[in-house]
Amino acid sequence: VDDDGRLIIERIQKENTGNYSCVAENIAGRTEWTMNLFVTTKPVITMHPSSITVDENENSALFCNYESESESYTHVRWKKDGKLLGDHEDGNSNNPHIKIFKQNGTLLIESTKISDRGEYICEVVTIGFEPIVSNMATVSVTEILKFVPPPVNKKLELGTVAKIHCKAQGTPPPIIHWEKLGSGLDGFASHVTDMNGTLHFNGVLIEDKGKYLCTASNSQGVINATVNIDVVVAPKFSVQPKNPTEAIEGSSVAIDCVVEGDPKPTIQWDKNSKMNDFDRSRFIVLENGTLFIKEVHKEDENNYGCTAGSSAGLNRKEVRLVVHGRDHQADNGSEGSTVTKAVLITMSVAAAYIILVVGLMVWCRYRRRSRKLPITDSAKTENGDIEHTELKEAANGCGPGPSKVESEDPEATHKEGQKSDGAETTHSQGSSHSKKSKSSFDKLTLSRSNLKEMKLIGRGEFGDVMVARISKSVLSTPTSDKRHSTISSSGPTDEKELPALVKALTQTKDDNSLAEIKREIDIFSKLSHENITKMYGLCREAEPHFMILEYTDWGDLKQFLVATQKGDPPKLSPTQCLTIVQQIARGMDHLSSSRIIHKDLAARNCVVTSKLLTKIGLSRLTREPYSQEYCKHLNQIIPLRWMPYEAVYEDEYSTKSDVYAFGVVIWEIFQQGELPFPKMNDNSFLTKLKEKSLEWKYHKDTPPELQKLQETCLDSHPQNRPTFNTVVTEIEDILKSM
Structure with missing residues (x-):
């Protein structure tokens, strides 16, 4: 006991437990105060929780046994994915179906849900000591086959484009398809498409009315749901x-x-x-x-x-x-009379003008036919129609142009150029079929021999993806020469060569893949913008076909950003980052103004030059090396961390979903290519996205004005997100202020 009346116990032991009384007295009297001292000991976990796999809706339990000599001052708490689980006994549990028994350390999950998947640890807490943490245990939930949500009856408006969703979940992921009951047909009409459980109506018809059956199947079994589709006509004013x-x-x-x-x-x-x-x-x-x-x-x-x-x-x-x-009334009568006169005069003038024009057309047509009658008579068949002489000549190996004899007689050539409307129409009808039958991709044809130094860089949804070099002169060659032109090995060695991305099209068996390939070709062959990659051409003379796209000397933006983490090249300044963001925004503004949805905007699908010129592409290396950035969800490979709620759970892609992905790209650029939420697995991310509880943390170098813009881009409600035109304007203002 020191001079201040404090009782000091050095090296406290278990036997120091007991009641202690403090007594103070003087001549005026005596007072006493008693306290209880309990000495706790450090607990020891004797059985760590083990990982389990449980069927959905079944009960599950995790055990965390421990030993402690201070049980009355010791309890157990549990954490899921790093977050503390509430205690049902205290009434503050966020998950009422999860019960924690503090004294024996048991965690009981009643009717286990998909959201209960995750990583669990238990902590044994004794007063006076730091919590003792157990080994991590993983709870895996085998999802039962079910519709989420079940499809419902729907009314479709006649003539509109409509969708009917049928979403099912289960382990393994189920196969979903639709069929129309009572139709007697194998498949659907041409305007109806079944795509991954979503029935698309490209212009609803009356005959689309009826009962439809959605079937989902996997190794667990088969489930189905029937919905009634009614075709309605919205009220329209006929008068x-x-x-x-x-x-x-x-x-x-x-x-x-x-x-x-x-x-x-x-x-x-x-x-x-x-x-x-x-x-x-x-x-x-x-x-x-x-x-x-x-x-x-x-x-x-x-x-x-x-x-x-x-x-x-x-x-x-x-x-x-x-x-x-x-x-x-009287004034109105005279006014009506004046209006009637004006209308009659106007109609009379219009009728006279029409009669004059028709008369002139008939007279001109008669004059033109009478002049050329001697020539066309010899070229007519028995029924009075002109023969398809050009087609006959082509069949005999002659070209469709004039013959040698005709070209030597200028007068004959002049008369030949005065073909009647009937002859011209006949010729155009005869040749239009051959024009239509030509592939619209002919103008993109390139010879495979023009590709040099091909090197594999990854694998995507259609097959291998490579980089190569191609001569600039080949790209400026007329289309008719591209498919046969080759670069002579003896030619000049300093000829300008450009890098090119080569996508091998091997996985093209199903209609969805073909539609996606056609979509990519349409995007990059028809659009021209400095921030969008160009399509150089298609190699189709051998299998597999190649799609040749523009590439850059520094490759994709993702790898460039990751390289800056090591200092070579050096880290980008905020202004440089914002300049790259601005270029991507301009490219996306051009895409959206052309009513095109990208669907996979990310740093890995952009390319950058040594001058920091950035272009939007679509390499989609889903298998290697960016497989960790994609996730299989409802039988689709999707870029989960770049997609908003409506795209993942409602299959609704729009320019606003591209704006959301753009917000993630801003995050990537300032975070030097880091994967969004790297410590969160895909299941946890899906849960957070469904709950709309994702919390994006912005890099300290991100300008405050850009953070506000990024927040609106990442808004969970698509109607609150800005347009790309607004984004471009705001970024330009931010750059000016910097």
Whole structure:
């Protein structure tokens, strides 16, 4: 006991446990205070939790046994994916189906859900000591086969583009397909497509009405759901009310509102937005929906609304009723007479002009035919039609042009150029088929022999992806020479060569792959922008076919950014990062203005030159080396961490989903190519995305104004995200301020 009255116990032992009394006294009296001292010991985990695999909706348990001499001062707590689980006994658990028994360390999960997948650890906490942490245990949940959510009956509007979703989950991922009951057909009509469980109607027809069966199957079994599809016609005005409608006080007036639709819509009239605010003795709604006023009063002047509604939707028209005084009738009669005269004069002049033009056309046609009659008679067949002489000559090995004899006679050549409309039409009809039959890809044809120094860099969804070099002169060669041209080995060695990306098209068996290849060709062959890669051509003379695209000396942006982490090349400054972001935004603005959706915008799919010129491409190295950046979800390989909620869970791709991916690309550029949420597995990411609880942390070098723009790009609601045009404008303003 020191001079201050403190009791100091050095090297405290278990036997120091007990009751201690502090006594103070003087001549005035005595006082005493008693306390209990309990000495705790460090706990020891005797059995660590083990990883388990459990079926969905089954109960599961994790055990964490320990020994402690201070059990009354020791309890167990659990963490899932690094976050503390609430205690059901204290009533603050976020997951009521998870129960933690503190005294024996057991974690009980009732009716295990998919969201319970994750990594668990237990911590044994004793007062006076740091928590003792167990080994990590993984809970894997075998998902039962089920629809998420079940498909429901739907009404489709006639003539519109519509989708019906059928999403199923299970382990392993199920195969989903649709069929129409009672159709008697194998497959669907040409305008209906079944793509990964989503039924696409490219223009709904009446015959699409009926019952549809969605079937999902995997090794667990087969489940199905039947939905009823009804084809409806939204209310449409066949006779619209005249706006404004004018009437004379005391007269009668009819305000038209004739509506068509299936099912037949009901019609409601309102006056100044108040339903049925009419004098029933004067206002009558006719069977066809027209509002008839027997006797118009001055106070009837107001706004009238006609609302047509059915299960197919609503349609509304508003009209202003203008009521004139009784003295307005005479003036109106003279005014109407003047208008009638003006209309009659205008129609008479128009009719005379039409007759004159038709007469001139007939006269010119007659003159032209009479001049060339001697020539065309010899070229006619028995039924009076001109023979397809050009086709016959081509069949005999002659070209479609004029013969040698014809070309030597200028007069004959001149007459030949005066073919009649009938002859020209016949010729165009004969040649149009051959033009259409030519592949639209002929103009992109390149010879495989023009590719040099081919080197494999990865593998994508269609096959191997390589880089090569191609002569600049080949790319400027006319299309007809490209497919046969080769570069002579004896030619000049200093000829300018360009890097090229070569995608081998081997995995092209299914319609989805072919459609995606066609989409890529359309994007990069038709668009021209300095921040979008060009298509150089297609090599189709041998299997596999090659798609040749523009590439750069520094390769893809992802590898460049990762290289800056090691200092070679040096780390980009914030201004340089923002310049790259600006270039990508400009390229995406050009894509979106052309109504094209990229669907896989990421640093790995952009390329950069040594001058930091950045271009948007689509190499899609889904297998190597970027397989970790893709995830298999509902039988599709998707870039999960670059996709918003509506694209992953509703299969809704749009320019706004590209804006979300652009927000992730900004994050990549400032984070030097790091994978978004690198410590989170795909299942946890899917859960966070579904809960809309992802928290993006921005790099300290990101300008505050850009952070605000990035937040709006990554908004979970697509309608809150900006357009690319707005993004480009804001980034330019940020650059100016820097």
